[in-house]
Amino acid sequence: MKVVAFNRSVQGTGASRRLRNSGKTPGIIYGSNDPALAIELDHNALFHALRKEAFHSSILDLEIDGKAQKVLLRDYQMHPFKPLVLHIDFQRVSASEKVHMRVPLHFTNADASDAVKLQGAALSHITNELEVSCLPADLPEFIEVDLGKIEVGHAIHAKDVVLPKGVTLVLHVEQENPVLVNARIPSVKAADAEAAPAAAAAAPAAEAKK
Structure with a gap:
């Protein structure tokens, strides 16, 4: 699956809030001995991608400014009651490392x-x-x-x-x-199966009394 992201130059709580208000989701990529990179993604596209099972368990092609790299989804945070993705984390993967x-x-x-x-x-x-x-x-x-x-x-x-x-x-x-x-x-x-033999045994006795 392909995911498109962009470098995020401004960080902090206020910057993230403004980013979300503009329809973007802040995120980060880390791992593979490279520096962590702050990114931003289109919220609506990301929200729909998160509803797909494969997005959670597949190697993803994450494209940043035209360059693609292999990543895994590692974590994401949702708003407590709104359909809003607050933040997302990706981990780089190497073809030679399990x-x-x-x-x-x-x-x-x-x-x-x-x-x-x-x-x-x-x-x-x-x-x-x-x-x-x-x-x-x-x-x-x-x-x-x-x-x-x-x-x-x-x-x-x-x-x-x-x-x-x-x-x-x-x-x-x-x-x-x-x-x-x-x-x-x-x-x-x-319980019904256990009761059936007892009921069958009781039937002849009931008939005899008649």
Whole structure:
């Protein structure tokens, strides 16, 4: 994705407020052993870009005064109640250095699983992203998680996911192996299932009394 920005020569709280009033958003680029650079971006274009999933998890081509560089979105601040981006941070990336990034998960085949289709299980999504490490060229836009074979009472963990080539889990995720999604029978259905045998057993006794 391409992002257009401009050098920001004036800094400070007052300058940032005037910038926002003129339809711009202040920001900064840092990293890769180069000095941090203050920038400004068109607010409306940035606001719409932030609504796209890929903007948060992809290598971005940030163009400043006609020169492009590879960056990652690292942070942004929104106004507490207005649809207003107050500030945004980008980090430069090097083609030869691995990056750590949170990548969204796309869950597939949930409705096709026997747990859902035949047993009426509910799938609970515990997390919707994974933190991974890879070279910028290998960074996936998303990671697919196949739920087609999940079983009732079981869960899919981080280490169960098939990662794209060149992508690994970061160390703490590898060690913790968190649950991503689990399959459980809803409590109401479970209670009904337990009550059914008792009701069936009571039926002959009731008929006998008649």
